[in-house]
Amino acid sequence: MRRLARFLGPLLLAAAAILLPFAVGAYPLAVARTVLVYMALALSWDILVRSGQISFGIAGFFGLGAYASVLADLHASLSPVLSILAAGAAAALVAAFLGLAILRLRATYFSITTLALAEIFRVVIHNGGDFTGGAEGVVLPKPIFGGDSRQLYWLALGAVLLACLCSLVFQKTRLRLALTAIRNDETAAKSNGIHIFKYLMVAFAASSFIQGIVGGIQVQSLGFATPESVFDPNYTLLPLAMALLGGIYSTPGPVLGAMLLGVAAEFLKLKIPYGHLVVYGIIIVLVILFMPRGLFGLARPDRPSAAKARSLLRKGGGEGSSRA
Amino acid sequence: MHSLETRSLERRFGGLAAVNGLSFSLDRGEILGVIGPNGAGKTTLINLVAGLYRPTSGAILFEGRDITGVPAHARARMGIGRTFQLVHPLESLDVLENVMLGFVFCRGLGLRAARKEAEALCETLRLGGLARELSQITMLETKKLEIARALAGGPSVLFLDEVMAGLNSDETRELIELVKDIARSRNIGVGVVEHVMGVIKELTHRVLVLEAGELIAEGPYEEVVKDRRVIEAYLGGAA
Amino acid sequence: MSLRRSAMLAAAGGALAAAAILVWKPTVLVYGVQRAGLYAAVAIPMALVLGIVHIVNLAHGELLMVAAYLTYFGATLLGVDPYVALAPTAVVMAALGLAIYNLAIKHTLKAPELNQLILTFGLGIALSQGVNLVFSSQSFKLSLGYVSASATIGDTSFGVYDFAFVAAAFAIGYGLRLFLTRTRFGKAALAVGQNPRGAAIVGIDVNRTYGIVFALAVALVGAVGSMFLTKQAIFPDVGGPYTMKSFCLVAMAGVGNITGIIYCSLVLGVAEAAINGLRGLRGWSDIVFFAIIVATILARSRAESRR
Numbered sequence: 001m002r003r004l005a006r007f008l009g010p011l012l013l014a015a016a017a018i019l020l021p022f023a024v025g026a027y028p029l030a031v032a033r034t035v036l037v038y039m040a041l042a043l044s045w046d047i048l049v050r051s052g053q054i055s056f057g058i059a060g061f062f063g064l065g066a067y068a069s070v071l072a073d074l075h076a077s078l079s080p081v082l083s084i085l086a087a088g089a090a091a092a093l094v095a096a097f098l099g100l101a102i103l104r105l106r107a108t109y110f111s112i113t114t115l116a117l118a119e120i121f122r123v124v125i126h127n128g129g130d131f132t133g134g135a136e137g138v139v140l141p142k143p144i145f146g147g148d149s150r151q152l153y154w155l156a157l158g159a160v161l162l163a164c165l166c167s168l169v170f171q172k173t174r175l176r177l178a179l180t181a182i183r184n185d186e187t188a189a190k191s192n193g194i195h196i197f198k199y200l201m202v203a204f205a206a207s208s209f210i211q212g213i214v215g216g217i218q219v220q221s222l223g224f225a226t227p228e229s230v231f232d233p234n235y236t237l238l239p240l241a242m243a244l245l246g247g248i249y250s251t252p253g254p255v256l257g258a259m260l261l262g263v264a265a266e267f268l269k270l271k272i273p274y275g276h277l278v279v280y281g282i283i284i285v286l287v288i289l290f291m292p293r294g295l296f297g298l299a300r301p302d303r304p305s306a307a308k309a310r311s312l313l314r315k316g317g318g319e320g321s322s323r324a
Numbered sequence: 325m326h327s328l329e330t331r332s333l334e335r336r337f338g339g340l341a342a343v344n345g346l347s348f349s350l351d352r353g354e355i356l357g358v359i360g361p362n363g364a365g366k367t368t369l370i371n372l373v374a375g376l377y378r379p380t381s382g383a384i385l386f387e388g389r390d391i392t393g394v395p396a397h398a399r400a401r402m403g404i405g406r407t408f409q410l411v412h413p414l415e416s417l418d419v420l421e422n423v424m425l426g427f428v429f430c431r432g433l434g435l436r437a438a439r440k441e442a443e444a445l446c447e448t449l450r451l452g453g454l455a456r457e458l459s460q461i462t463m464l465e466t467k468k469l470e471i472a473r474a475l476a477g478g479p480s481v482l483f484l485d486e487v488m489a490g491l492n493s494d495e496t497r498e499l500i501e502l503v504k505d506i507a508r509s510r511n512i513g514v515g516v517v518e519h520v521m522g523v524i525k526e527l528t529h530r531v532l533v534l535e536a537g538e539l540i541a542e543g544p545y546e547e548v549v550k551d552r553r554v555i556e557a558y559l560g561g562a563a
Numbered sequence: 564m565s566l567r568r569s570a571m572l573a574a575a576g577g578a579l580a581a582a583a584i585l586v587w588k589p590t591v592l593v594y595g596v597q598r599a600g601l602y603a604a605v606a607i608p609m610a611l612v613l614g615i616v617h618i619v620n621l622a623h624g625e626l627l628m629v630a631a632y633l634t635y636f637g638a639t640l641l642g643v644d645p646y647v648a649l650a651p652t653a654v655v656m657a658a659l660g661l662a663i664y665n666l667a668i669k670h671t672l673k674a675p676e677l678n679q680l681i682l683t684f685g686l687g688i689a690l691s692q693g694v695n696l697v698f699s700s701q702s703f704k705l706s707l708g709y710v711s712a713s714a715t716i717g718d719t720s721f722g723v724y725d726f727a728f729v730a731a732a733f734a735i736g737y738g739l740r741l742f743l744t745r746t747r748f749g750k751a752a753l754a755v756g757q758n759p760r761g762a763a764i765v766g767i768d769v770n771r772t773y774g775i776v777f778a779l780a781v782a783l784v785g786a787v788g789s790m791f792l793t794k795q796a797i798f799p800d801v802g803g804p805y806t807m808k809s810f811c812l813v814a815m816a817g818v819g820n821i822t823g824i825i826y827c828s829l830v831l832g833v834a835e836a837a838i839n840g841l842r843g844l845r846g847w848s849d850i851v852f853f854a855i856i857v858a859t860i861l862a863r864s865r866a867e868s869r870r
C-alpha cells in the first residue's frame with residue numbers, strides 16, 4: 001500500500017499537468033509552457049551535477065539543438081518532430097565529441113570551459129553566413145502544430161517527462177552509485193572498479209541530449225532562431241537557480257524549483273520591467289549560503305536528518321576536485 | 325606463476341625515486357608484510373600496484389599478465405584490491421551502499437543481488453547498522469568498512485595500508501583474526517603495510533623491508549628483524 | 564626542448580609577428596597593446612584573489628561595471644572629472660568587497676570550490692541585474708575631451724588615450740608586486756596563499772588576510788572601472804566578458820605570475836585586434852579569448868594528468 005502511495009503523488013501531478021490546457025486560457029498556458037521548458041533544462045543540469053561537475057553551458061547545447069532543428073528542417077526538409085529528435089542527437093554527439101577532451105577537466109576548469117563553449121557555439125553560428133542565417137537568424141515558415149498553444153504545451157510537457165524519466169533512471173540504477181561515488185571521491189571510486197570517464201560521458205551526453213531536444217522544441221514552438229535569442233544566458237541561469245532552489249541530486253527538486261521560480265519570474269516580469277532577474281541571482285546566493293541542498297533536500301524524510309543534508313553538500317566535492 | 329609480481333618497479337617524482345628497482349611477488353593465501361621507516365615508499369608501492377600511479381620504469385604482472393598500462397578501475401575489476409591509509413569516505417552513500425560498490429562495478433552484479441551480497445559480507449565481518457551515514461560509525465567499523473569495500477570487488481590480492489592504525493589491542497586482535505581468515509578462507513594474497521611490529525610478527529608469512537624506495541631485506545619476520553641493514557634503517561646509522 | 568629555448572623561440576616568433584603587423588597594419592599593434600593594457604589591468608586583481616584566497620570570482624566583471632556606474636554618478640552629480648572620483652570610488656568598492664567577503668564568500672570557503680563558483684556566479688547576476696533594475700538597460704557615456712587625443716606617425720594616426728590603461732596595468736602589476744614582496748602584510752598574504760594552515764600556525768589571521776586581499780582586489784578593479792567609464796559606454800552587462808577574459812589570462816599565465824599575465828594579455832590583445840582588422844573575420848574576434856581559454860585549459864590538464 002505504501003508503494004502505491006508513493007506513486008500517487010507524481011501520478012496525480014502528471015495527470016493535472018496533462019489536463020491543464022483544458023482548464024486555463026492561452027496566456028497562463030503559454031506561461032506554463034515556458035516553465036516546462038526551463039523545468040526540463042533544470043532536470044538535465046541536475047543529472048550532470050550529480051557527478052560533481054557543474055556546467056555553465058546549458059544555453060550552449062540548448063542553442064545547438066535549436067539550430068540543429070531549424071537547419072535540419074530548412075536544409076534537410078526534416079519534419080518538425082524529426083528535427084527535434086535530430087536536435088537532441090546533434091547535441092549529444094557534439095557533447096560526446098567535446099567530452100573526450102573536456103571531461104578530463106575537473107571543477108572550476110570544467111565549469112569555465114562549458115561557459116566558454118556556449119560562447120564559442122554562439123559566435124560560430126553568428127558567423128555561419130547563409131547556412132546558419134548569421135546574425136539575423138532563421139525563420140521557420142510556421143511554428144510546429146501551427147502554433148496551437150495546447151499542442152505546444154503538450155510538446156513541452158513531453159520534454160519534461162523525458163527529462164524526468166532520464167533523471168529517474170539515473171536515480172534508480174547503478175548510475176546513481178557511480179556518479180555519487182565519483183562526486184565524493186574519485187580515487188575511492190576508481191578503486192571500486194568505477195570507470196570514471198565512462199560514467200561522466202554518459203551523464204554529459206544524456207544531459208546535453210535533453211538540452212538539445214528542449215532547444216529544438218523551443219525553436220519549433222517560437223518559429224525562429226537568432227544567435228542571441230537562442231544562446232541567451234538565461235537558459236543557463238534560470239534552470240540553475242531552479243534546480244538549486246528546488247534541491248539538486250533529486251528528481252522532484254528541479255520540478256519544484258521550476259514551478260516556484262517560473263511562476264514567480266512571470267509575476268515579477270509584470271511588476272518590474274527591467275532587472276527582475278536580480279531575484280534569481282539573489283536566490284542562488286541565498287541557497288548556496290543557507291541551504292545548499294535546496295528545499296527538497298531539507299524536506300527529505302528518508303535521509304537521517306536535514307542538518308546532515310546540509311553538511312553532506314559541504315563535503316560533497318571530495319578529493320576529485322582540483323584547485324584552480 | 326605468481327598472483328602478483330613486480331619487476332624492477334620504479335617511480336620517480338621529479339628527481340626523487342619514491343620506489344626504485346623494486347621486485348617482489350605475492351601469491352594467493354600468503355600474507356606478506358611490508359615494513360620500513362616513514363617515507364620508505366610503502367604507500368607508493370600500493371598506489372603503483374593498484375594503478376593510481378604509473379611506474380616510470382619496470383613492470384607489474386598479475387597472474388602472469390603484464391598490467392603496467394592497465395588503469396586503476398580495470399585492475400580493481402581484475403582482482404587487485406586495496407584499502408586506504410587516510411580513509412577516503414564516500415559520505416553521500418551509507419555503509420551498505422559503500423560496500424555494494426565493489427559488487428556492482430567489479431563483479432557486475434545487479435543492484436538487488438549486490439545488496440544481498442553486501443549484507444552477507446558485512447555480517448561476516450560483523451559490521452552492522454548498515455543504513456548509517458559514514459560520519460556515525462566507529463573507528464573499528466571504519467576499518468572494517470574499508471576492508472569490506474575492498475573485498476566486495478572479489479580480489480585475489482589485497483593490500484591493507486596501515487589498517488591497524490588507531491585501534492586498541494582488542495580491536496587489533498579482532499582485525500588480525502579477520503585478516504588471517506580472509507587470506508585462508510578466501511584464498512587471497514594479502515599485503516599488509518604496518519608500523520606495529522607485533523602485528524607483522526603474528527600475521528605474516530614473509531616480510532619485505534623498504535627503505536628510501538628500495539627493498540633492503542626479504543624473508544620471515546624473525547630473520548628480517550635481525551638483519552643489520554634493517555636495524556640501521558630504523559635506528560639510523562651505527563646500531 | 565628546454566624551457567629557455569622554447570621561451571626564446573616564442574619571443575623571436577612574437578617579435579616577428581609584431582614586425583609583420585607593423586608593416587601590414589600598424590594600428591593593429593597599437594590598438595592591440597592598448598587593449599592588452601585594459602585586459603591586464605582587469606585580470607591582475609582576479610589573479611590576486613585566485614592566488615591568495617583561492618577562489619575564482621565570477622562576479623569580477625560585474626564589479627568593474629558597478630565601479631563604472633558609481634564613478635559615472637559620482638562624477639556627474641558632483642560635477643567632477645572621473646579621475647577625481649576614482650579614489651572615492653575605489654574606497655567604496657573596497658568596502659563593498661569587504662562586505663561581500665564577510666557576508667558571503669567567507670562562509671563557503673570550507674565548502675567544495677564549486678559552491679564558491681556558483682555563489683560568485685549568482686552574485687554577478689545579482690549585481691548586473693540589480694543595476695539593470697535601478698538604472699534600466701540604458702547605456703551611459705561621458706564625453707570627455709581628452710579621450711580623443713591622438714597621435715600621427717607617418718600617415719597613420721591613432722588614439723593615444725587608451726595607453727592610460729597600459730600605464731594602469733603596469734602600475735597595478737608593479738605596485739602589487741612591491742606590496743606583496745616588500746610590505747609585512749603583503750608577505751603575510753603570500754604566505755597565506757601558499758599555505759593557509761601553516762600561516763595560521765605562525766599566528767597570521769588568515770580570515771582577516773582574505774578579507775583585506777579581496778577588498779583590495781575589488782578596489783583595484785574598481786579603479787580600473789572608473790577609468791573604463793572615461794572611454795566606454797556602460798550598461799549592466801558590460802562587465803560580463805571581462806570576467807571570462809580575465810580568467811583566460813590568469814589560466815594561461817598561471818596563478819601568481821603577474822608578468823605572465825602582461826605577456827599573455829599582449830598576445831591576446833594583439834590577436835584580437837588583428838582579427839578585428841581583417842574585414843572578413845571581424846565577427847570572430849569575440850571568440851579569440853574563448854577559444855584560447857579552452858585550448859589553454861586542455862593543454863594544462865594534459866600536462867597535469869601525466870601521473
